Amino acid sequence: MKNRILFINPPSDYFIHIPMGTFGLSDYLNRTGFKSMILNLSLYEANDLGKHLDQCINDFSPSYVGIMLHWQESIEGFIWTGEYIKKKYNDIKIVCGGFTAGYFGENLLKKFRFLDVLIKGDPEKPLELLLEGEDYQNIPNIIYRSKNEIFSNRITYYIDESTLSNISFCNLDLLFDYDKYISLLEKGLGFPLFVGRGCVNNCSYCGGSSKSYRLHSERTKPVFRSFDSIMSDLKKLDKYTNKVYICYDLNRDFIKGLFREIINDKNLKNKFILNYGAWALLDEEFLVLYKDAFCFSANRRPVIELSPEVFDDDVRKQIKGSNNYYSIDELIENINLINSIFDKNIYISLYFSRYHEGIDTFMKIRREIADIYKLKNEILMSNKLNVVIRYDHLSTDVGSTYWEKYISNPYDVDTLVSGFKVIKTHQYHSFPYNNICLFIPEKIKFEEILKSEKIIFLLR
Structure with a gap:
């Protein structure tokens, strides 16, 4: 056998x-x-x-x-x-x-x-x-x-576009109890649609950045699937679910091209609810194509995710790089554009996180907290009830610049195992974490961290 x-x-x-x-x-x-x-x-x-x-x-x-x-x-x-x-x-x-x-x-x-x-x-x-x-x-x-x-052995094999495009990334019959999986995904953002592999961006906190790919995969450039292969997967998914998620926003022109292909396919146009994880602000052309290609209504609102990560514009440029940089003012303008096109029949999730380099003193953290919650209040008072702001602990991704730069013994898996246990058992901090946050800037004293967490808890 x-x-x-x-x-x-x-x-x-x-x-x-x-x-x-x-x-x-x-x-x-x-x-x-x-x-x-x-x-x-x-x-x-x-x-x-x-x-x-x-x-x-x-x-x-x-x-x-x-x-x-x-x-x-x-x-x-x-x-x-x-x-x-x-x-x-x-x-x-x-x-x-x-x-x-x-x-x-x-x-x-x-x-x-x-x-x-x-x-x-x-x-x-x-x-x-x-x-x-x-x-x-x-x-x-x-x-x-x-x-x-x-x-x-040496790494000499890298999958090419042809091979990547000739296989399916949604054959759920290969998964035991796939109905349980789909049921759980539909309560969230939906089935993740595989678009490509690799990255050209270098966000300091991300384990899937270009630098990180070199470390864990020795991949130096991205590879994309063909439009036909992605659309073929969508047609297969139709019998399982109509809710999908794209979180690979590496090449916006590629995604726009995919949307155009979907619009031109009568079997796919307006068939799926697409939740979208955007890596940068969304232009009008993208939003119009998005609206035309997928289904949405007041009762079936998709989600657009945007991740400014920090409120401070200078720090955002430092940790996200110039490719995906935008200011908070530009973010607010983009929210207004999205709402004008979708008539608010869409949810917008904004993700801020802590802790980051550049926001490495108690005063800077306190300013971040104040600005984020002020923004939250302004959005509420302007009746943008479809906008949700999250402010979570940042997961310290293995292989990210943060991991390499700030974690002792980064290439020893015991570092991850012990750090994970510390987080779960509250051996260092008594407050609950909502991610595996192993990096906290050393300049911030224990008492100041606790004070920051208390402020956030009370504001929530």
Whole structure:
């Protein structure tokens, strides 16, 4: 019997989302003759995890298990899943991949004996070769264990547009209990639509930035899918859901082109509700195309997300770079433009976060808090009831500039594991975090952090 692989999204209190590439990877392998399925352990209660895992392994009989270590928030679930499988199913080989896995690389295999192979960068061809039984030393992009030694092969495989466009990223039949997953996604922003891979921007806080991609994947330029392939996925999704989400706003002209194609397709025009994560302000042409391509009404309002991150314009330019910079005044003008085109039949979510470099004293934080809540009040008083402002803790992304610059021992996975435990058990701060916020500027004293959090709590 041919090798087969079960991909597992580990349990997490923070993310139910399966990394988008997992669906494409599973589809790719099935097209090349290797059966694969996906199990999302984040769908189930903690007490039932072993039961669901056992059932899927017994039913599917995989020779390999691929554990996704993409989101850093999955680290505890990743460890639990790997240890559980290795203890109970020692004959199954365990592979891992994703942003976080690629960043830690060899260190993961040194720390976790349950791991056999780690894929760094694009996984499609390496996994195909692995399942074919190719010698490890001949497979690109992998780090592997052989006896008591760990070896790293060169990263020479990068998926191209043709391959990326010939696989589907929405074949939900490959996911166990896909109905549970869709049900949860529809309560949020919808099914994430895979557009491309890679980035050219360098936001200091982002683990998916251009610099970060070089670290965890050695990818130096983005690759996009074709319009036809994305539209084909939309037509497949139609039988599962009509609510989708795009959060890959790398090339606005590309997205506009996609919208035009959708408008010209009678089977897709006004078929889906699209929630959109914008990386920069939205121009009138984009908004008109968006309105024409997708469905919306007072009862079915989509969401546009904008992430200024900080109120201070100078700091925003510093942490986001010039590509996506905009001032608060320009942001307010953009909100007015969006509302004028959609007649307020749309929700606008503004995301601010703490803590950032450049806002590294108590006085600066206090000014940020005052300005953000003043803006919140002004928006409310101007009757923009469709605008919501969030002010959360910033998740310190593994591989981001913040992580590299401010976290001690950044390439040791124990740093993430211990930091995660500190956050969850409140060993350092007594207040609750809503993200894995490991970076707080050193200049801010403990008492000042606590005072800031109290102010925000009271204002909320």
